[in-house]
Amino acid sequence: MYDPLHGVDGQVRDIWIRDGRIVDAPSDPAVRPDKVLDAAGLVVMPGGVDMHCHIAGPKVNAARKMRPEEKRKAEHIMRTSKTRSGTMGSTPSTFATGYKYAGMGYTTAFDAATPPLAARHVHEELEDTPCIDKGFFVLMGNNHYIMRSIQRKEPERLKTFIAWLLGAAKGYAPKLVNPGGVEVWKQLPSGNVHGLDENVEHYDVTPRQIIEATARGANELKLPHPVHIHANNLGMPGNWATTLETMKTLGDTRGHLTHIQFHSYGGGVGDQDTFNSKVVELAEYVNTHPNLTIDVGQVLFGKTTSMTGDGPLGYYLSNIYHTKWFSADVEMEAGCGIAPIEYRDKSLVHSLQWAIGLEWYLLVKDPWRVAMSTDHPNGGSFLAYPQIIQLLMDRTFREEAIKQVHPAVRERSTLAELTREYTLYEICIITRSGPAKILGLANKGHLGPGADADITIYMPNDDKRVMFEMPRFVIKDGRVIVEQGEIREVTTGKLLHVAPGYDTSIETDIAEWFEKYYSVRFRNYPVSDDYLHDHEIIGCG
Amino acid sequence: MSTTAASTKPVDPSVKVVTDATCTFCGCVCDDIDISVKDNHIIEAKRACVMGKAWFLNHHADDRPSCLIEGKPASVAEGVERAARILTEARYPIIYGLSDTTSEAQRVAVHIGDLIAGTVDTTTSVCHGPSGMAFQSAGEVTCTLGEIANRGDLIIFWGGNPAENHPRHFTKYSLMPKGMFLPNGRKDRTAVAIDVRNTKTAKAMDLFFQVKPRSDFECLWTLRALAKGIDLDPAVVKKDTGIELARWQDLMARMKACKFGVILFGMGLTMTRGKHLNSEALLSLARDMNAFTRFVVKPMRGHGNVTGADNVVTWSTGYPFGVNMSRGYPRFNPGEYTTSDTLARNEADAAMIIASDPMANFSQPARERLASIPYIALDPKDTPTTRAATVAFTTATYGINTAGTVYRMDDVPIFLRPAFESPHPSDFDVLTAIKHRVMELTNQQ
Ligand SMILES: [Zn+2]
Numbered sequence: 001m002y003d004p005l006h007g008v009d010g011q012v013r014d015i016w017i018r019d020g021r022i023v024d025a026p027s028d029p030a031v032r033p034d035k036v037l038d039a040a041g042l043v044v045m046p047g048g049v050d051m052h053c054h055i056a057g058p059k060v061n062a063a064r065k066m067r068p069e070e071k072r073k074a075e076h077i078m079r080t081s082k083t084r085s086g087t088m089g090s091t092p093s094t095f096a097t098g099y100k101y102a103g104m105g106y107t108t109a110f111d112a113a114t115p116p117l118a119a120r121h122v123h124e125e126l127e128d129t130p131c132i133d134k135g136f137f138v139l140m141g142n143n144h145y146i147m148r149s150i151q152r153k154e155p156e157r158l159k160t161f162i163a164w165l166l167g168a169a170k171g172y173a174p175k176l177v178n179p180g181g182v183e184v185w186k187q188l189p190s191g192n193v194h195g196l197d198e199n200v201e202h203y204d205v206t207p208r209q210i211i212e213a214t215a216r217g218a219n220e221l222k223l224p225h226p227v228h229i230h231a232n233n234l235g236m237p238g239n240w241a242t243t244l245e246t247m248k249t250l251g252d253t254r255g256h257l258t259h260i261q262f263h264s265y266g267g268g269v270g271d272q273d274t275f276n277s278k279v280v281e282l283a284e285y286v287n288t289h290p291n292l293t294i295d296v297g298q299v300l301f302g303k304t305t306s307m308t309g310d311g312p313l314g315y316y317l318s319n320i321y322h323t324k325w326f327s328a329d330v331e332m333e334a335g336c337g338i339a340p341i342e343y344r345d346k347s348l349v350h351s352l353q354w355a356i357g358l359e360w361y362l363l364v365k366d367p368w369r370v371a372m373s374t375d376h377p378n379g380g381s382f383l384a385y386p387q388i389i390q391l392l393m394d395r396t397f398r399e400e401a402i403k404q405v406h407p408a409v410r411e412r413s414t415l416a417e418l419t420r421e422y423t424l425y426e427i428c429i430i431t432r433s434g435p436a437k438i439l440g441l442a443n444k445g446h447l448g449p450g451a452d453a454d455i456t457i458y459m460p461n462d463d464k465r466v467m468f469e470m471p472r473f474v475i476k477d478g479r480v481i482v483e484q485g486e487i488r489e490v491t492t493g494k495l496l497h498v499a500p501g502y503d504t505s506i507e508t509d510i511a512e513w514f515e516k517y518y519s520v521r522f523r524n525y526p527v528s529d530d531y532l533h534d535h536e537i538i539g540c541g
Numbered sequence: 542m543s544t545t546a547a548s549t550k551p552v553d554p555s556v557k558v559v560t561d562a563t564c565t566f567c568g569c570v571c572d573d574i575d576i577s578v579k580d581n582h583i584i585e586a587k588r589a590c591v592m593g594k595a596w597f598l599n600h601h602a603d604d605r606p607s608c609l610i611e612g613k614p615a616s617v618a619e620g621v622e623r624a625a626r627i628l629t630e631a632r633y634p635i636i637y638g639l640s641d642t643t644s645e646a647q648r649v650a651v652h653i654g655d656l657i658a659g660t661v662d663t664t665t666s667v668c669h670g671p672s673g674m675a676f677q678s679a680g681e682v683t684c685t686l687g688e689i690a691n692r693g694d695l696i697i698f699w700g701g702n703p704a705e706n707h708p709r710h711f712t713k714y715s716l717m718p719k720g721m722f723l724p725n726g727r728k729d730r731t732a733v734a735i736d737v738r739n740t741k742t743a744k745a746m747d748l749f750f751q752v753k754p755r756s757d758f759e760c761l762w763t764l765r766a767l768a769k770g771i772d773l774d775p776a777v778v779k780k781d782t783g784i785e786l787a788r789w790q791d792l793m794a795r796m797k798a799c800k801f802g803v804i805l806f807g808m809g810l811t812m813t814r815g816k817h818l819n820s821e822a823l824l825s826l827a828r829d830m831n832a833f834t835r836f837v838v839k840p841m842r843g844h845g846n847v848t849g850a851d852n853v854v855t856w857s858t859g860y861p862f863g864v865n866m867s868r869g870y871p872r873f874n875p876g877e878y879t880t881s882d883t884l885a886r887n888e889a890d891a892a893m894i895i896a897s898d899p900m901a902n903f904s905q906p907a908r909e910r911l912a913s914i915p916y917i918a919l920d921p922k923d924t925p926t927t928r929a930a931t932v933a934f935t936t937a938t939y940g941i942n943t944a945g946t947v948y949r950m951d952d953v954p955i956f957l958r959p960a961f962e963s964p965h966p967s968d969f970d971v972l973t974a975i976k977h978r979v980m981e982l983t984n985q986q
Binding site: 056058060061062064065066067068069071072076077078079081082084085086087089092093094095117118120121124125128144185186187188189190191202315318324325326327328329330331332338339490517518519520521523524528530 | 560561563572573644648652655656658673676677678679680681682683684685686687688690691692713714720721722800801828831832833834835837851852853855856857858859860861866868869870871872873944946948952953954955956984985986
């Protein structure tokens with residue numbers, strides 16, 4: 001059994017489950033369990049927790065609509081007597097998404113970018129995403145009410161608004177995507193911000209102010225996951241300086257930097273030849289600042305779809321790769337960009353992106369502060385996690401893989417010099433215990449009494465990819481839902497959301513704001529309880 | 542909150558007022574209607590347009606039975622049993638319609654399609670299907686309607702007539718509203734119509750391009766060429782499009798000079814010669830324009846929840862319409878799995894039609910086939926389709942009698958505040974009952 005939160009590192013233990021939760025062993029030795037699952041010789045871990053993926057909502061669905069070409073030849077998800085049919089490709093249909101996560105031993109996943117105006121859509125899709133518990137982050141980094149509150153120097157109002165908005169959307173955490181940059185994109189041709197101190201017209205605020213103010217407000221609310229940041233300048237050579245500034249802007253407040261791989265590049269703007277890794281410098285900062293956490297956003301070679309709330313990024317990518325392009329600006333709140341992408345191992349840039357992701361896993365010393373992600377489907381599918389595990393646990397395999405990619409990886413990153421190999425215990429941390437802790441989910445990512453009985457049981461194998469691709473058993477809320485890759489029982493899973501308290505007098509002002517600038521009525525904006533399937537409110541504080 | 546319930550207290554205590562109710566008549570899905578109800582009749586629909594008023598005020602629950610089997614009154618339970626048998630005994634069952642019901646009901650319908658290895662198709666296949674196909678090849682640069690209201694300073698209506706088909710589009714979203722960056726409303730906007738007909742919409746514009754019929758493709762490519770600075774022969778342009786080159790050049794200059802350009806297009810573009818190639822050219826033009834300024838494009842969808850149907854079918858199966866599940870997994874092929882085709886080719890041998898009237902508007906061969914096979918119809922109203930159905934359910938009207946979710950033409954999900962209860966069951970209830978019976982009959986969970 002591996003339960004890093006309780007320091008259990010491969011010891012033989014019993015786990016007792018009652019009513020979907022893990023409980024203490026009964027003190028009375030006469031008490032017999034109703035059912036016993038013999039896991040002798042197997043590897044037992046908490047269910048996997050994906051803290052950053054794109055699996056539901058308008059953006060994901062637009063990608064499904066736009067890309068029929070990748071579905072016909074992909075694996076067919078057949079209807080069975082228990083399960084719905086579906087399609088794969090880089091953005092699987094909702095039912096397929098649930099089955100595939102569960103089949104891989106993941107039991108919780110968070111969609112990373114929901115415009116609150118579309119929250120109902122996300123709730124509908126998540127209810128149709130079976131087997132896993134789920135939640136979503138609410139886009140706030142280009143929200144006009146937030147920018148106005150900063151402009152007017154009203155931090156208290158901003159904080160109250162964050163609480164109101166999370167409650168109205170029934171979301172989980174504030175998300176900043178290219179703070180300020182998306183608003184500039186809406187205002188100007190090819191608009192964007194390129195640094196933390198550029199001005200966002202109309203509100204006269206800067207990305208730095210948005211980051212600072214939102215992070216402070218969210219931390220004061222004691223949210224379980226205060227702020228999830230997709231920094232400015234994603235994908236641009238030389239963007240590491242912006243990333244470092246973003247970290248510094250947080251000071252010692254808690255903050256999570258997501259898909260940090262895409263934000264760790266040296267080199268000159270528009271100059272591919274100077275592109276290189278700056279992970280050493282950035283990881284050094286993370287290592288010495290315990291308030292910071294990251295997920296990686298690992299790139300894998302192959303075809304996928306880039307999708308983001310970062311409107312200008314979609315335009316940039318579709319122009320450099322000459323692909324179709326979807327963009328949708330959401331009034332008062334957010335943007336969205338989608339473009340097909342193929343990561344090629346012969347490409348210098350793509351090879352370096354791949355290497356930079358791996359460097360992040362290997363250079364952050366404390367595994368509790370680095371979570372596994374591919375930013376599904378941006379860097380690759382969540383189904384690639386077993387492949388990443390193999391790259392981290394098996395140095396020989398990694399060295400072979402480095403030989404297959406662009407040779408510049410050896411000079412422009414430190415990957416080839418890194419000898420670290422992850423242990424099972426550490427893998428358990430970066431794939432479940434760590435993300436659960438970063439998200440503030442007290443009942444996930446561990447196997448102690450009180451935890452949700454979400455448990456994954458693997459057959460040990462020297463080939464770690466094989467081991468993690470097909471668990472022997474997956475248990476969700478105490479029920480065996482997967483055996484050897486086959487779905488045995490379909491559960492709906494529950495929605496995880498927050499409901500922070502706030503001073504309701506702010507609603508008068510928000511209502512006025514809505515009647516002036518939104519195309520829907522204020523009263524029709526908050527998501528009612530009717531949209532919740534099974535759910536759990538995660539407390540603040 | 543000055544605008545909500547408290548301020549509109551009715552004098553007559555027998556009148557119930559539902560504020561901020563939603564009109565599902567067209568794709569605008571206006572959610573600011575105040576409905577007054579007396580004795581299960583809507584007596585007022587404040588802020589609704591002409592069409593919306595007709596929708597609300599003419600609504601009365603049909604006193605037909607909730608279920609008819611072969612034209613004879615039957616219980617809903619009997620209808621459900623017969624429906625489930627029809628669907629499970631067929632070799633090529635199809636499910637069609639879906640655009641005028643809640644997304645909750647749509648989800649159940651798609652589930653039934655999966656259980657019976659059927660084909661699911663929506664009215665998208667006969668209206669904006671070509672836009673959907675163009676979307677797959679070009680993508681789309683778009684935005685929500687509030688974004689147009691707040692920023693759009695050049696508005697082009699192409700092959701659509703919102704003045705008559707979406708009456709509040711002008712006032713709420715596209716022409717009149719004072720937006721964040723357009724403090725003077727209409728005065729801050731330039732409005733252009735491009736159409737073969739001089740419509741009511743055209744009359745409300747600053748510029749009108751009455752183009753040659755069936756030349757939309759040439760018009761769009763003329764603009765695409767001008768955007769790229771390619772020289773064109775004035776004589777050819779005039780002959781192909783019916784419009785002087787100089788006028789196209791003037792339009793392109795305005796398109797490049799605006800801050801936030803918007804093209805709203807209708808079925809006048811998608812259902813004329815060129816079809817999805819027209820849509821693709823238009824989507825590409827909007828994309829091209831982003832090299833110069835911000836530009837977006839948006840199809841103006843008709844039916845109340847056709848956008849929801851696209852979304853639900855997509856997230857469930859991966860494809861937006863015309864989805865066949867006979868092999869146990871979804872396949873997509875417009876022209877092969879779309880309903881007018883599966884009927885006209887005599888492939889479909891049973892059908893379930895939800896909130897749609899193909900018997901009134903499909904081709905002769907398709908109608909003949911539908912009339913010859915057993916089929917189920919769900920509709921609040923008596924229609925040619927319900928009249929010829931083997932099993933016809935009279936259902937409650939969404940938005941008036943039932944709650945649920947509707948997706949506006951810009952994908953914004955809006956929920957419904959029903960005015961009063963119907964004596965008839967909802968689509969959701971009937972479909973859920975059929976689904977459960979289908980599961981029993983086919984041994985599925
Ligand atoms: Zn992401």
